[in-house]
Amino acid sequence: MSAYVITGGRRLHGSLDVQGSKNSALPILAATVLVNGRCVVHNCPKLSDTECTIKILRSLGCSVRREGNTVTVDATTVSCSHIPEELMHEMRSSVVFLGAIVGRTGKATLCAPGGCEIGLRPIDLHLYAVRRLGVEVDECYGNITCRVKNKLEGNKITFSFPSVGATENAILLAATATGTTTIVNAAREPEISDLCAFLTSCGARISGAGESIITIEGVEQLHGCEHRVICDRIVASTYLIAGAVTGGDIELKNTEPVHLNAVLPLLEEAGCNVSVRCKSIRIKNPVGLKRIDKIITQPYPGFPTDSQALFTTLTSVAKGTSVIVENIFESRFKHVPELIRMGAKIRAEGRVAVVDGVPKLYGAEVFSPDLRGGAALVVAGLCAEGVTTVNNVGYIDRGYEDFSDNLSVLNADIRRV
Secondary structure, X not given: OOEEEEEOOOOOEEEEEOOEOHXXXXXXXXXXXXXXXXXXXXXXXXXXXXXXXXXXXXXXXOEEEEEOOEEEEEOXXXXXXXXXXXXXXXXXXXXXXXXXXXXXHOEEEEEOOOOOOOOOOOOHHHHHHHHHOOEEEEEEOOEEEEEEOOOOEOOEEEOOOOOHHHHXXXXXXXXXXXXXXXXXXXXXXXXHHHHHHXXXXXXXXXXXOOOOEEEEEOOOOEOOOEEEOOEOHHHHHHHHHHHHHOOOEEEEEOXXXXXXXXXXXXXXXXXXXXXXXXXXXXXXXXXOOEOOOEEEEOOOOOEOHHHHHHHHHHHHOOEOEEEEEOOOOOOOOOOHHHHHHOOOEEEEEOOEEEEEOOOOOEOOEEEOOOHHHHHHHHHHHHHOEOEEEEEOOHHHHOOOOOHHHHHHHOOOEEEEO
16 A cells, blocks of 8 residues: 655645546546547546546457547447446546446446545436436446446436536436437536536537537437547646745646636735636745635535635644635545644544644554545645655545655655655
8 A cells, every 4th residue: 555755844835737627537448438439638637536447448348549649439339337346446436437338338237436525426426417318227236237228318317416417427428319309407616517518529519518408409319529628727726825834935737716716816915926827827835825714515506515625724734813714525525634743733524624724744654544535645745844644645546646656746746655
């Protein structure tokens, strides 16, 4: 098992290109199953989750080749509609294959997915969506069997919550269904828009991507295309916060600042100097951090739940008291006990955490509870006094490409052991 060993107290500075988005690459790679041809996906990050996705594609009969950050998928030879149980358990996002497989083969068999334990993430909205389009679903002891009874037919799908994964599955299934599908209360994340852009390049007819109502006119067949994945807004916010807590001066390139509209104002509220130019963001924090009155996680375009743990670290070393409300997942404060081990003063109960900033954190041995919580502990180690060891970094590998190397480029003292 690997760990990060961090000697804190070094001011981060320099520039860095931001990797491609994990949450965009995974559904786009899954979408290639729908295409009777060859797709080239650029800016696809090298992560344990993307490698698991490639394994799933190969298990379905696809030909897959990776060259650097470009993945080429030829789904002409898709021959299977079953995802092996061990791959389903490896990552939560594997459920996005449901719509693609059923859309391509008319059937699918899979089990409940795995991934980070950050709270209940039932797939009932996914199953509701596929049923609305004419799919029969049989659930038995954690196994799910789907079959198209007659044919896939467009329909109106109204979500009770704007679930990202369920919206993606509905889009994938509707892309080649007969007739028109309207998704009401659809997720609005940039990753949804990126998936729709990819499918549109393949010949799909989609309007309203990025809005709460998406309309899909089904087509008979999709063709191959080339597509470049958008940058990862959560990774970008991670490096920005790392710069903030270390009193640094860093510039991030290859970014989409508009995707961080809910994050950048909070960094400014904390006393950071944030400047945006086209595809770059620069952050400077020469005078220390101030409290952030209240942080409330919400579906996009609100503040992202994936950045909550990182802002918990930031407010831990800010002057004053901050309040964090987690509205998306009920078990997303598992990083809090680890931060307390490092000297943070945090009271968490239910979905609310009250953070009293302290002058400094102290190095300790801590354990990553999940992907974003693990990244938050690494950031805490960067500004802590002494040496911090962050264990269970396999979680972090799910979403961060070359994490320690990139931080080293920015002057961090961090090594993987």
